[in-house]
Amino acid sequence: MNFDFSDDQKMLKDQARKFLEDKCSYDDVRTVLESDASHHDEVWQGLCDLGFTGAAIPEQYGGVGLGALELCVVAEELGRCAAPVPFSSSIYMAAEALKIGGSETLKQTWLPKLASGEIIGTLAAAEGPAAPSPRNIKTTFANGKLNGRKLPVPDGETASVAIVLANTGGTGEQAVSLVVVDLTQDGVTRSSVETIDPTRGHAEINFDNADASLLGVSGEGWALMKRVEAGAAVLVAFEQVGGTEAALNMAKDYSLDRYAFGRQIGSYQAIKHKLADMYVKLELARSNAYYGAMVLAQEGADLELAAASARISATEAYRFAAQECIQVHGGIGFTWEANPQFHYRRSKLLALSLGSASRWKNRLVSELEKSNVA
Template sequence: MNFDFSDDQKLLKESVRKFLADKCPMTVTRRVLEKEEPYAAEVWKGLVEMGLTGTAIPEEFGGLGLGALELCVIAEELGRSAAPVPFSSSIYLAAEALRLFGTQKQKETWLPKLASGEAIGALALSEGTHAAHPRNIAVKFAGGKVSGVKQPVADGGAAHVAIVAVNTGGAGEQAVSLAIVDLKAGGVSSEPVRTIDPSRQHVTLTFKDAPAEILGDKQGEGWSQLSRILDGAAVLFAFEQVGGSEAALEMARDYSLERYAFGRQIGSYQAIKHKLADIYVKKELAKSNSYFGAMMLNDEGAELPEAAAASRIAGSDAYVFAAQENVQTHGGIGYTWESDCQFHYRRAKLLALAVGAPIQWKEKLVSRLEAKNAA
């Protein structure tokens, strides 16, 4: 069985890599981080002009009508460049939520805007440092209005629309629904939240009787919808983490070949060789899991829940390890503000918490495997 991407997908990957290498070097990420811009507007505009925001959105709603595999190759290159853009929030999460579960009218309203870049989307799930659970979703939906606080919300300050997890009453998982909130329609305020990676803006969103509508046809299906949305996003984030791991490995390798100590390249020392080899092994393990996750996501395979969790766990482990070892390989210079090592370290730590921390995904993997084996 061939798990590799097609020639067309590889060509897409190459074109995205060339664009990002030209328009999104680390100097752009540094500028966004230091100036606290919400995102790199010129990079986002370029991605939109290439049609990448419409990759997996059906043609009838203004997209390219491609699929999950094309999104995966784009995600890997975005991760490689640590791109400071709201692509994941708008496309992996908001657009996919609407594509999968929106009514025809909801899709017609928002998907063309998300595909064209006219609007940016976000997912508002977390309500603090605790893990989201059907029992602790406190933001209320009643009478077509949403009230409560969500934090942190990735790219919430730049977003025009948010998919918000809300409590609509009921017991257990049936208490949760997803609501569509036009963030520019009033009743919503935002306040910046400091994170380890300021190149990806996070905010607190406060809703005060904000107009909203339930995603889909009926209430009470939000938790099952979230599960599918997050599984898909987990695979895509894993590809970002694979791309970031490869970039961190290349940075460490290049530095080890140009830096001399005691008259020798530091890359000739066994300790450095072992660091680079360990990064490579973890990166390849993450890549294998991500490829299987991509196949399940593309085919809507029965094993997507397990594959998504495995991809997420391996991707987080690989990227954090690669970023840390990259800093170590650079030695004292790696810890300085002037070094570019910080950008992959920051992004690795941030992505490890996006759509749930690794411990949550480990628990999901165990429970899903137990349920599968018991069936």
């Protein structure tokens, strides 16, 4: 039984943690919250320079050539500090989609720049408040031209390339395809949008006869999209685990510091049991995330099930820890000056970024039904 990360992977994790502790304090995150910046450029550049962005990209495309497990340990540290950087958009989504479905030309064109951080990438699926499913997608791709509106697109203002889910005319699940679009061309207009978590930039993007090219096979975009989402769900679960642990620790530290009725509030069972529940959810989430990581790294057949489990477990843990962290702080926790808001905002952002928990629970049970055909 060797259900743990290797010593090398743990060293990488320490390295990421030290860098982020130094460069990405809550005060640094706050500078993004209180400015128009889409992300923290110094932190982002540092992550790129240290090779974290290229960690799981093969060497022939300018990466370091490590694997999913290395990306997982970095993700946990990014989540711990609620890092205001386009890492998930550029790496978990854009780079992974290109790795999985891209032609040799597409990989050669985009992966080296994503690996080095020279450019930022993203994936655009949502079209406002509705599920981005094959029957709902209105953006079209035909004759090499993309038309439509995507909202919200993570890091949509700063990204140079986007993977876009578009209708290509088929029926049912075959109605959609993924396409690759250079966002710096004339047919693309974009503007930033307000979200619940301003530490992560989001945009509305309009495509007006923009040049684009297919990623993978036409009509197979939904299957590819789900595979990319499954991988990202595992990686985001590690961010959520890191965030949960940070929120738990923040709440615990405050409960030891704050006195009421002549005692530390952390000595009251109402608070102790709340923190114990955070810990229980954190450990369940961590265990499910580890299994997701193992299956992702081995490209196992039950990735969809493992990824859904990791995501559901981590989403619940982070939701609970972030909201109850504010509750433990009392009034001060609700102020702009205090730090619990960073995890409250981020927990909801991550809970919705790949679709809600309900959606993933449905996906999970669909897998159970397949694997348990009576």
